[in-house]
Amino acid sequence: MDTWMRLMANDGSIVFGRVENGYLHEYEGLDQPVPTGAVLSLRALTPLAPCAPGKVVALWNNFHALALKLEKPVPEHPLFLIKPASSVIGSGDAIRRPAHYAGKIVFEGELGIVIGKRCRDASLEEAEASIFGYTIVNDVTAAGLLAENPHFPQWCRAKGFDTFCCLGPAIVSGFDWRSARVVTRLDGVERQNYPLDDMVFSPAQQVSLISQDLTLEPGDVIACGTSLGVGSIGEGATVEVTIEGIGALVNALGVPVRDRADAAQSANEREKPAVVW
């Protein structure tokens, strides 16, 4: 297992690399995992979303427990919408309420698949090989818009607002999702705690089937869908989504929650995610 982060230096330049003992070993990029030789202290860097996806493919109804609760059959092909690149923020960044929307804003803690190689019509084996690693997603939704127009469910709009795709804090390659759980806490209170082995389509199946529809590019993310326990986020409330082995993705509605020191520390102490409020 290796941990990868994307960070900003003081001069505004962006670096990507492998994190070890508080240092970033810089690499050319996701699609070119070649070390540049540079080693930088995390303390001098500001964490960003761990990749810059061209698109985020977000699944609906991909957990057996949720399908049962919704009384919907599990799908035969991944059901998805697209969240644009403009919706992506990193751990600690503020989720912003849309200017003209006063309704519920909902969290969904999810596993994120990060693509490492261009992928089209991939077999299961090719799909598995094209996965760079895994991250954590909070797939935020303006729930009141989904069914606002009875003639057209607004999945892309409700989930596509700027700041509505929280990603991070890191990508972990070689991560065994099968034994992991997604735990979501709202202001410290556990609201989701579900096993990833309850997924309808495994990560490799998702990549393979979605790549038959559209070409996946390095850095693209598939948000694997959520399970039971989603809920709304009050103004100023903090959502922490944790997957042991990856870390803790922390975002609050309306306010940033990190400072540079906290973030560097939390990256350093991933085994035991720091609670920052």
Place this chain on the structure above:
Amino acid sequence: MDTWMRLMANDGSIVFGRVENGYLHEYEGLDQPVPTGAVLSLRALTPLAPCAPGKVVALWNNFHALALKLEKPVPEHPLFLIKPASSVIGSGDAIRRPAHYAGKIVFEGELGIVIGKRCRDASLEEAEASIFGYTIVNDVTAAGLLAENPHFPQWCRAKGFDTFCCLGPAIVSGFDWRSARVVTRLDGVERQNYPLDDMVFSPAQQVSLISQDLTLEPGDVIACGTSLGVGSIGEGATVEVTIEGIGALVNALGVPVRDRADAAQSANEREKPAVVW
């Protein structure tokens, strides 16, 4: 009115610029409309989609005539889905049938708005100023997938396949959409002929309202929605979408329709679009 194209040179490099009398006057880019000084013959260049959008925002139900036919009220905010960058092809490129889909593939001739400046929470005036120009869109849809799953309408999947967003052949800045019509011909037979002044949301209104949801970036495209007359494309059939003053966007299902000479010629003779079959 200026006409802008994006083309590939023999060495694989991509150039963008203003087209005049068979020559391309190269510019830095959409967001930096500064001439480089280079002037290239179009005959040595292969036309591409005229911009490389990060995302394509595609509207549904944006024409009064179509709303009337569908017996739906016109919306109060643009209803949209997102087509990914991976779906974009240029004029002449082949529309490819998805490997595991045997159903209807439908054309929709549309006006496309090309964004020139980053745009967020834009007023109508700011929105108008952020429009670089207009292009033509064939918003292709695997119609049989839209309602395949009764619990989740698959707008993004049905319209997001590789090659399902035909853009081109050019962007025209200073174009007066108010007096223009969209004409779509299937194998030479007129199937759509509708006036753009029947739009529910004008281009500036679309840009302003959508920019309140998500940040629009230079090169992003808004497909303004279609009106009456959409229909399915048989194998090998050619769809030509024409907007007088912009040109003719020509794509066939399963086969490319242009060769380099035709395309350069048609760019040169935009006032009188060449029929290529």
